[in-house]
Amino acid sequence: MVSPAPTIRVQREDFDLQTEVDRLKKAAPGVGAIVTFSGLCRDEGGTLAALELEHYPGMAEAEMARIAELAIERFGLLGLTAIHRFGKIAARENIVLVIAAAPHRQAAFDGASFVMDYLKTSAPFWKREHGSDGSDGDWVSAKDADDAARDKWK
Structure with missing residues (x-):
């Protein structure tokens, strides 16, 4: 059986x-379950107005496709969509979408x-915080908890 090609977009x-x-x-016949994850820009209790997301064009899409293809093969998915936004994204707006379809x-x-x-640990995306007071914060550092979450799949 030929694995389905994932839909990957950075936009x-x-x-x-x-x-x-x-x-x-x-696009995915035989689907019995669809799981969606939509990641939003948090407002951090009203202190965060937006996140500015940058990516490495070409490399970000390639890494997302690599991850998606691993997931399709490993879990027998019938379809997978991964969309990641870039630019300045206001609090409570969408950042990322992952949809997995399986039997x-x-x-x-x-x-x-x-x-x-x-995606949280391997795809080349960077986030910078913009405060609700108009300040530009620091670039967000990687978190050990994200590495631990990824490592459970090894």
Whole structure:
């Protein structure tokens, strides 16, 4: 059986979750479960106005595709979509979307978690905070908890 090609996009504009789910359902026959993860820009209790996301063009898409293909193979996914935004993203707006489609729920849950755990640590994206007081914060550092989440899949 030929593995399905994942849908990978890095884009400035927002995405629509339902449109992406519908697109994946049409492209992946035999689906019995779809799991979605939509990551949002937190407002950090009202102190954060936005995140500025930068990426390494070409390399970001290639790494996302590599991670997606690993997930498809490992969990027997019937389809996978991964979209990551860049630019200045306001609090409560979408940043990332992962949709995993599988014959059964556990594979879909595991596939989506696997992709997110690797995206957080392996894909070349950088975040800078912008405070609600107008200040520009620091670039966000990698977190040990993200590495630990990724390492559970090894």
